[in-house]
Amino acid sequence: MTDGSWYYAKGGQRVGPFTFAQLQQLAGAGAIAPADPVARDGDAAAAGADVPGLIQPGPGGPARTRLVACPRCQAPVSDAADVCPHCGHTQDPLLARAPGGESAPCPRCHTQSLVRREYAFCFGNCRGCGRPLADLHPGRVLAFRIDQAYADFERWREGPRLWWVGTTAAALGAVAGASLVSPDRPGAFPLLGATGGVFVALALLSPVYYVAFVRGRRGLPLPHDGHRVTAGEWRAAGRRAFDRRRAEHAAGAPEAAAREVRFKVELGLLIAAVIALTVLLNWTHAEGVSHRRAAAAQAGTAMAAGIVATKDEGLFSHEVVLRNDAPAAYEACDLTLVVSFANGRQQSVPLPWGAWGAGERKAVKVSAAGRIERLDLTGTMVDAASRAVGRLDAKFAWPSGGR
Ligand SMILES: [Zn+2]
Ligand SMILES: [Zn+2]
Ligand SMILES: [Zn+2]
Structure with missing residues (x-):
């Protein structure tokens, strides 16, 4: 009874053909009013309300869905539909169920549109009123920007580990090389001074970077120009980052293992640098003493x-x-x-x-x-x-x- 090609009439025009299931979707979306003529190919037309199983009012009345234009064929589609019944094009509600996606109602026209959750910006326009989603959901954009600033902060917090090891090793290597090629090898004191200087410079660089970049990023760019991130917003960003990492950890243990390996390599480099420093200090000290003794005898x-x-x-x-x-x-x-x-x-x-x-x-x-x-x-x-x-x-x- 329900198979075959179905049509309905709107404004004196025949629309179709559809399968009966598509016709039901259209009716559910409000495209077919109870009074609209509906017909199966070759049959006589009847009012939509009279076709059994076509229009089913829900327990709370008709579903509150709105019609939006399909991005591909421009035909009206329910904003709750997963695919366009005309051309099969994937609609926002289906995309919203992918990881990171979310369907959110427009605060102006209440149409459901796809927005990205947490780690992406709100792209595109509202399907109902056409306004940019980023303007319609300033809270999401703000959270996104705060998350970006927080990610900068976390990169800074993890950054110094590599700096300390890398730059200290480079500085020690340079001093060691200089002391080897120079006819006047520096004693322990200048070497200690140079190494201490490198450490002091690093200790100063870290807060300077924090003030210049991390702290600076807490004042957000357009469209939140001038908004200073509050302590509560900052803590919330930290919780989101923690939750995200926990989800990532559950999803990808290899990444966590790689981080573990990296940390051990860095620790090993640091220990090796300290040992090299100690050996070098002892060697140059002994060298410096004998050099000064010989120089004093001949001066x-x-x-x-x-x-x-x-x-x-x-x-x-x-x-x-x-x-x-x-x-x-x-x-x-x-x-x-x-x-x-x-x-x-x-x-x-x-x-x-x-x-x-x-x-x-x-x-x-x-x-x-x-x-x-x-x-x-x-x-x-x-x-x-x-x-x-x-x-x-x-x-x-x-x-x-x-x-
Ligand atoms: Zn179409
Ligand atoms: Zn379509
Ligand atoms: Zn809207």
Whole structure:
């Protein structure tokens, strides 16, 4: 009795064909009024209300559904229908049952539309009144934005773990490398200072990042410009994130296992870095002590022709002090200092002094290219009292010793 092609008439036009089930859906959606003529192909028409089983008023009266246009064929469809009865196109209520989906009534026209839950923005327009869903559901958009800010916060909270390990290892490696290639290896104290500096910088970076990015994100962008997230909203975002993680954990244990492995790797790197730091500190300390002992034994003064030379070797530059120990004062000095390092390198330093008084000390900066082994001070000077031109050719030596 109910099979075959069915039609109904609306505004003097025949609409169809439909199966009887489709016709029932249309009637349920309110597309077929009880007075509308309905007919099976070839049969005589009857009022919709007179076709058995077509229009079934529910216990509370007709269902409160509204007609919306199918996005594909534009025909009217009940906003409660899962598929379009005309073209079979999937409608919002079916999509809303997918994970993360939800059907929500429009606050203006009460039409049910698909909105995303929790982890997605409200896309598209209301199927009834055509207004943007994001405008119609500001609460959902706000929650979404707060969740984004909270996710930033969580990334920050987990971020420092990798920073500390990675940057500390890099800094230690750099200091260790520098101490290996430098002829003047830094002792334990500069190394400790450098490492401490890295840790202090990291400790400062973390709150700076928090203030600049995480705290800053709690003031939300448009359309919530200027809205400051309250403590209650922040806690709610934390609970949502916790619930989401618990759901993810239940769904995907491998991800949790991967996080566990990552944490153990980071912890291992941290421990290795601490061990490396301790070993390096001990080694450079012993090295520094023996270096200073050897330097102290060889430091001091060398004398030639009334000139006393003193050297002071530093980490980044050396200083040579030349003292005029002669009773005479000199003028028009045209002198050059040639520095010979223990590693065979040489540096020539012109000395642009005019006068050199009796007992006067002149300091000369020399690059720290190695341990200073010898100085050659050559050139001419004029005796201030006798006006006699003298030639200076002085050598100062710090013979090589065990280092
Ligand atoms: Zn259609
Ligand atoms: Zn359709
Ligand atoms: Zn609406």
